[in-house]
Amino acid sequence: LLKLKDDHLWLAHERLVVKPDMLFGKRGKNNLVLLDGTLPSAISFIQERMHQEVAIGNTLGEVTHFIIEPYVPHKEEYYLSIICKRDENTISFSPCGGIEVEENWDKVRHLGIGVDTNIDDLDVSPLLVGVSHEHVPVLSTFIRACYRVFVELDIHLLEMNPFTLDQSGQPFPLDMRCELDDCASFLHVEDWKVNGHDVEFPYPFGSKLHPEERLIHELDEKTGASLKLTILNPKGRIWAMVAGGGASVIYADTVADLGYGHELGNYGEYSGDPTQDDTFKYACTLLGLATKEADHAKPRALLVGGGIANFTDVAATFNGIIRALKVYAGALQEANMKIFVRRGGPSYQAGLKNMRDACRDLEVPVAVYGPETSMTGIVQEAIAWIEKAPSTCA
Numbered sequence: 183l184l185k186l187k188d189d190h191l192w193l194a195h196e197r198l199v200v201k202p203d204m205l206f207g208k209r210g211k212n213n214l215v216l217l218d219g220t221l222p223s224a225i226s227f228i229q230e231r232m233h234q235e236v237a238i239g240n241t242l243g244e245v246t247h248f249i250i251e252p253y254v255p256h257k258e259e260y261y262l263s264i265i266c267k268r269d270e271n272t273i274s275f276s277p278c279g280g281i282e283v284e285e286n287w288d289k290v291r292h293l294g295i296g297v298d299t300n301i302d303d304l305d306v307s308p309l310l311v312g313v314s315h316e317h318v319p320v321l322s323t324f325i326r327a328c329y330r331v332f333v334e335l336d337i338h339l340l341e342m343n344p345f346t347l348d349q350s351g352q353p354f355p356l357d358m359r360c361e362l363d364d365c366a367s368f369l370h371v372e373d374w375k376v377n378g379h380d381v382e383f384p385y386p387f388g389s390k391l392h393p394e395e396r397l398i399h400e401l402d403e404k405t406g407a408s409l410k411l412t413i414l415n416p417k418g419r420i421w422a423m424v425a426g427g428g429a430s431v432i433y434a435d436t437v438a439d440l441g442y443g444h445e446l447g448n449y450g451e452y453s454g455d456p457t458q459d460d461t462f463k464y465a466c467t468l469l470g471l472a473t474k475e476a477d478h479a480k481p482r483a484l485l486v487g488g489g490i491a492n493f494t495d496v497a498a499t500f501n502g503i504i505r506a507l508k509v510y511a512g513a514l515q516e517a518n519m520k521i522f523v524r525r526g527g528p529s530y531q532a533g534l535k536n537m538r539d540a541c542r543d544l545e546v547p548v549a550v551y552g553p554e555t556s557m558t559g560i561v562q563e564a565i566a567w568i569e570k571a572p573s574t575c576a
Contacts, residue, residue: 183225186250193221197253199356200224202231202245206238206387207343207359210281214245218253243388254354258317259344261290262325264332266339266363270294273329275309279344301329317347324353335373336366392416394467398450401463407456409464411448413471418447419480419568421472423465423503425488425525426453429557433487436558442565447472455494461502469510476517483564484521486537490553491527500525500533504540511544520567521546522560526553 187193200216201209209215214236216227228248235244261279265272273293278286291309295301306325310318332340339361348354362374364383374381385391391399398411408427420437424430430451437446448471452464472484486503507514507521514521523537534550541548549563 183228184221187221192252193224193250198224199251199253200227200248201357203247203249204243204245204387205359205384206241206243208238212236212238224250238387241386241388254346254348254356256346256348256354256356258346259356260313260321260346261343262328262345263339263341263343264329264337266337270296271329271332273306273309273325275325277310277312279342283343295329301326301333320347320351320353335370336363337361338363394471398464398467401460405456405460407452407454407460409450409452409456409460411450411464411467413448415444415447416471417475419445419482420485420564421447421468421482422450422485422487423468424451424485425491425494425499427451429488432557433485433561436561437565440561440565445568452499453494456499456502458498458502458505461499462505465503465506466509469506469513473510473513473517473519476513476519478516478518480518481568481570482517482519483567484519485560485564486521486523486525487557487560488525488527489557491525491530494527495529496525496527497529497533497536500537504536507540507544507546511546514544514546519546520564521548522564522567523548523550524552524555524557524560 198216198219198221200219202214214231216224219227231245232248233244233246235242258277259280261274261276261283263274265274271294273295274290275293276283276286276290278289283290289312291311293304293306293309295304306322307318309325310321313321328340328342331337337360339359341360342355342358344357345353345355362381362383367374367381371380376382392413395411395413398409402409410427410430420442422430422433422437424433430449434443434446434449437443448468450468452461456464469484472482476482521537521541523534525533530552534552538548538550549560551560
């Protein structure tokens with residue numbers, strides 16, 4: 183830490199603020215903020231709290247990253263947030279920001295803005311109730327500027343708590359967080375760079391990747407396709423190997439809507455025409471999870487679903503899945519697992535036939551459907567299967 187001052191000379195000459203930078207709030211209330219400190223006190227503060235486990239709400243996690251900033255003397259502490267909602271964007275402002283903003287939430291004013299509305303056409307002064315008259319013009323200008331950046335960069339949430347006015351009377355954020363919509367990343371390849379590097383989307387505080395999730399994440403980074411896996415319930419009895427991000431949402435929502443969200447073992451998808459080898463590795467990982475700690479008396483189901491592909495070769499990706507089924511045939515039988523397939527797209531007839539023939543040879547029960555069947559129909563069949571008496575599932 184002492185070496186940092188060689189690259190950042192201001193650390194040795196300015197008063198400092200130190201706090202964790204790990205996607206969680208309420209740091210002040212958890213004794214995790216140092217204000218108006220020196221470099222030695224900052225180093226001591228970090229060393230005392232590094233790798234410390236803290237509870238934020240119901241989440242327990244280890245503190246591993248800190249941010250050091252210049253301390254800005256101030257009197258006022260304002261709160262500002264802008265959030266994207268389904269039908270509008272909402273600006274929220276309070277003259278009582280800082281650590282007690284939630285206790286003073288009745289002082290927060292809100293302004294809804296249509297997504298196609300120009301912020302310069304709106305009067306934002308109703309937000310500034312309780313602000314000194316001389317500060318209204320500069321705060322109005324600042325709020326409009328923040329909103330323009332919010333829209334231009336496809337930000338989902340922008341929050342400053344608090345921000346203040348510096349010695350020159352200009353707004354200065356003391357603490358800020360921002361949530362980006364990664365669906366818009368292709369629009370902002372350059373805009374979202376941080377110190378010349380692509381922006382990273384870190385995992386939430388307290389989340390610990392399972393080894394299988396880490397493996398798929400690493401595999402995803404090495405391929406031009408998309409491979410995603412999140413474990414929801416390791417002991418779940420409904421597992422999904424779904425082609426396409428949109429389809430994965432539909433299948434997960436359907437399972438939950440039918441009252442079996444607690445039995446859903448995972449959320450994930452494979453798409454973008456992955457190679458047969460990549461599909462094989464993905465399928466092996468998922469099948470290993472789906473058959474782990476299985477109880478033959480409690481049947482399980484695997485959804486191999488998807489929409490109608492535009493360019494993904496269904497037969498080729500199914501060949502990768504079939505290779506994995508051969509590896510895990512014994513485990514599938516022991517888990518009393520039935521596979522439910524629904525898929526369409528290029529070479530889907532050959533893919534469905536290969537899947538049906540392979541499962542028959544492996545003595546693994548399967549139900550196979552093409553695009554003539556609705557995507558979600560197999561979910562109801564899967565639920566019926568896991569609810570059957572064990573004697574009828576053999």
